[in-house]
Amino acid sequence: MAIRAYQTLNEMLGLPMSSMLPLAAVGSGVLTHFTTVFIFVLFGIFFAALALGVARLVRPNNPNPNKLTTYECGELPRGSSWVRFNVRFYLIALFFIVFDVEVIFLFPWAVVFKQLFPHPQLGPLVFWEMVLFLAILTVGLAYVWGKGDLDWVKKLIEREPAAGEPAAGESATGELEEVTSR
Amino acid sequence: MELFANLLGKIEALSSQNVLILSSLIMALIMALVMAACAIVFTWMERKVAAFLQSRYGPMRVGHWHGVAQPVADMLKILQKEDIIPAEADRTLFTLAPVVIFIGSLLAWAAIPFAPGFIASDLDLGLLYIFAVSSLAVIGILMAGWASNNKWSLYGAARGAAQMVSYEIPLALSTVPVVLYTASLNMNDIVIAQQGGVANWFLFRDPFLFVAFVVYFICSIAEVNRGPFDMPETESELVAGYHTEYTGMRWAFFFLSEYANLFLVSCIATAVFLGGWWAPIPGLPLAPALNFIVKSVLLVFLHMWVRWTLPRLRVDQLMYLCWKVMIPIALICVIGSGIWLMVSGQAS
Numbered sequence: 001m002a003i004r005a006y007q008t009l010n011e012m013l014g015l016p017m018s019s020m021l022p023l024a025a026v027g028s029g030v031l032t033h034f035t036t037v038f039i040f041v042l043f044g045i046f047f048a049a050l051a052l053g054v055a056r057l058v059r060p061n062n063p064n065p066n067k068l069t070t071y072e073c074g075e076l077p078r079g080s081s082w083v084r085f086n087v088r089f090y091l092i093a094l095f096f097i098v099f100d101v102e103v104i105f106l107f108p109w110a111v112v113f114k115q116l117f118p119h120p121q122l123g124p125l126v127f128w129e130m131v132l133f134l135a136i137l138t139v140g141l142a143y144v145w146g147k148g149d150l151d152w153v154k155k156l157i158e159r160e161p162a163a164g165e166p167a168a169g170e171s172a173t174g175e176l177e178e179v180t181s182r
Numbered sequence: 183m184e185l186f187a188n189l190l191g192k193i194e195a196l197s198s199q200n201v202l203i204l205s206s207l208i209m210a211l212i213m214a215l216v217m218a219a220c221a222i223v224f225t226w227m228e229r230k231v232a233a234f235l236q237s238r239y240g241p242m243r244v245g246h247w248h249g250v251a252q253p254v255a256d257m258l259k260i261l262q263k264e265d266i267i268p269a270e271a272d273r274t275l276f277t278l279a280p281v282v283i284f285i286g287s288l289l290a291w292a293a294i295p296f297a298p299g300f301i302a303s304d305l306d307l308g309l310l311y312i313f314a315v316s317s318l319a320v321i322g323i324l325m326a327g328w329a330s331n332n333k334w335s336l337y338g339a340a341r342g343a344a345q346m347v348s349y350e351i352p353l354a355l356s357t358v359p360v361v362l363y364t365a366s367l368n369m370n371d372i373v374i375a376q377q378g379g380v381a382n383w384f385l386f387r388d389p390f391l392f393v394a395f396v397v398y399f400i401c402s403i404a405e406v407n408r409g410p411f412d413m414p415e416t417e418s419e420l421v422a423g424y425h426t427e428y429t430g431m432r433w434a435f436f437f438l439s440e441y442a443n444l445f446l447v448s449c450i451a452t453a454v455f456l457g458g459w460w461a462p463i464p465g466l467p468l469a470p471a472l473n474f475i476v477k478s479v480l481l482v483f484l485h486m487w488v489r490w491t492l493p494r495l496r497v498d499q500l501m502y503l504c505w506k507v508m509i510p511i512a513l514i515c516v517i518g519s520g521i522w523l524m525v526s527g528q529a530s
Contacts, residue, residue: 035202040303095348127524
């Protein structure tokens, strides 16, 4: 399918058919490259299935209820493990999306930078555009930094703890709060 | 790829489609074997390096000479291990997770240039493609942790996902300065731009690139979840993290991918910063693939050295290092390299 589309593309561009046989078909063209990637996906599935299939033939299979329990270091598991996440994981995910998109935008800029820079009008524009873009995002980073959202152990509420009560946000290890067991 | 395409192209019965498909299959097989070889060689090397750094012997018995056959013995043992899927687990996701992680790793190998013409898919988007497909590992880890229905696994998976997505940003940012110089994301182009001796490697082109390499190296340790950044599988607190419930061959796929990814990030560093297949001194009669592999294995050794030397970081220190140290430094490297490129007049 991809090859057919690639051939059509070649005909539209008026390239001779001989130019894509067979080295050219491999050495150039976006679609042929991604055909290889697609074949890698298929081969990966096949390889995994083969390895697991061979293991299935060799290994023993003696399940019993105790063996199939969830491992909690010998204790009987209490409640489901599908618990609520601490909100700081979502914060990290949000920051990730913002900055990952930034990186995606940086790559095309980086690719054209060297060609456009010598241009008298475009050159400085290309550079300062990106400095401005990064500056806006850096302001964003500075803002979340200042708000303390980058701190893993965040002081959620600034107040004096009452007697016998732990200060807010003090547990450094409690990443997930199990709501069901309370 | 081109090598096999040329060989197969000589057979007249094959059409160009078949040549493409067959040569892609051969490359996929070779890359899967490279991954398997990584697991075999580096598990032995890891034990020996750890033993050396801790003044002990490591494996000595299997295979007579320094336990060289130890990985083979391990593999045979893993093959015979029972496959346990916990009754509480989500069976579909549980069985799919190792395969997703493995395919994510295998796909990234498609764009690694081992030698001139020896690259499975000469993608123009090469570098971006590698970062894109290697983040499939995050999905695999989350799938494994969630599907196990085990608190250790979920802790490990949540930590792993947070860590890997965080460190992916400085990892990708640190390669942007190199793209400024090459004006291409194609891995072949990036290596070819470093032709001729050590001085032309991007590592030594300008001071910002050197800093970018250091950032890349630190972030790559975090990206493959190895010490001192092995928060997702801290054995002292989370048993084994996201693969606590996995046994036998499925567990082996996590292990295989971990060591394959270790070599993968080293190969990317070699191609992007350390001159790829070029010899350190121009004209040195060394095979290109040999140059590439030796440089990558030296980086893997550096990874092991760091792992067995430094103590593990805390979660908050890990996030601090990424967001407040690595990302600002990487951003400065991008701008700094841009200015250096302009001032040194290499832009024309």
